[in-house]
Amino acid sequence: MRNNSPSELPLYEQIYNVVRQIPPGKVATYGQVARIVGKCTARMVGYAMSALPLQSDVPWQRVINAQGKISPHGDGIGTLLQRQMLEAEGIVFDSQGKTELDRFGWHGI
DNA sequence: CGGCTGACTCTGG
């Protein structure tokens, strides 16, 4: 097993590790991921996501803000792409671009 | 080694 010693892994990698655990069709908030990692804040998660390319092994698209909405980032291309990918997974957005965390929110493992 | 940047969240008005 890859030593699961998180202390040896960079914080960003720990965050990515948690994000990879989010199952398809579900979404998690930055704060939620931060809470699972237990040693970083919601901002750290957002910063870590920004360091990821649009195409990566990490389902960064499933990470949204506490309002259940997608935070605008980049030129907006990534934001729109995120919404499209989430819709492709079955996530539904209302006219406000908001999703129901109560229904699609990830509860953790 | 110093400084800058960044996809959040909360509270108050």
Next chain:
DNA sequence: TCCAGAGCCAGCC
């Protein structure tokens, strides 16, 4: 309901 400010930390140049 919307706007503004503060707190927070790691990675990169």
